[in-house]
Amino acid sequence: MLDTKTLILGGVRSGKSRLAERLATESQFPVTYIATATIGDEEMRERIAAHRVRRPVHWQVIEEPLALASVLNQYTKADHCVLVDCLTLWLTNLLMHADASRFDSERSAFFNVLPHLTGKLILVSNETNMGITPMGELSRRYCDEAGKLHQEIAQYCDQVVLTVAGLPLMLKGERV
Numbered sequence: 001m002l003d004t005k006t007l008i009l010g011g012v013r014s015g016k017s018r019l020a021e022r023l024a025t026e027s028q029f030p031v032t033y034i035a036t037a038t039i040g041d042e043e044m045r046e047r048i049a050a051h052r053v054r055r056p057v058h059w060q061v062i063e064e065p066l067a068l069a070s071v072l073n074q075y076t077k078a079d080h081c082v083l084v085d086c087l088t089l090w091l092t093n094l095l096m097h098a099d100a101s102r103f104d105s106e107r108s109a110f111f112n113v114l115p116h117l118t119g120k121l122i123l124v125s126n127e128t129n130m131g132i133t134p135m136g137e138l139s140r141r142y143c144d145e146a147g148k149l150h151q152e153i154a155q156y157c158d159q160v161v162l163t164v165a166g167l168p169l170m171l172k173g174e175r176v
Contacts (some may be wrong), residue, residue: 003118009127010163020124027120029081031059036090038065065093069109080119087125
């Protein structure tokens with residue numbers, strides 16, 4: 001199947017990005033990597049640098065922290081692979097944006113475009129809802145929104161994978 005949508009979930013350092021990068025490479029299609037992270041501190045700068053070093057130099061990289069739907073609409077096409085890393089960073093960027101209406105508009109735009117995307121799409125996201133409920137209002141909203149986001153995306157995906165300790169566990173679709 002040439003047109004596939006894959007959602008890869010996992011905790012921090014679970015191996016989800018490495019799995020996504022492997023699947024993108026194995027697709028043998030040209031790859032566009034959409035990075036949603038922003039550098040807010042030195043530790044995040046180091047994380048981003050580690051991701052950059054790992055990526056093949058011939059991959060096209062688009063850094064877009066907010067307007068994900070627009071970029072997906074522009075770069076997805078048949079016989080091409082688009083890898084988005086990561087949806088929960090995108091979610092955080094939207095939740096922290098000064099214009100609160102941006103959250104709803106970007107989320108709606110994403111779900112309007114998602115069913116119509118062609119080619120191979122790999123979406124990476126952090127699974128944050130396997131522990132205790134956070135104490136702070138923003139943290140609870142983040143977890144709630146991430147859970148809703150993942151559930152809705154999973155409905156559109158051919159494959160959903162949970163990574164734990166570097167091991168892919170298939171939740172939906174054929175084994176990766």
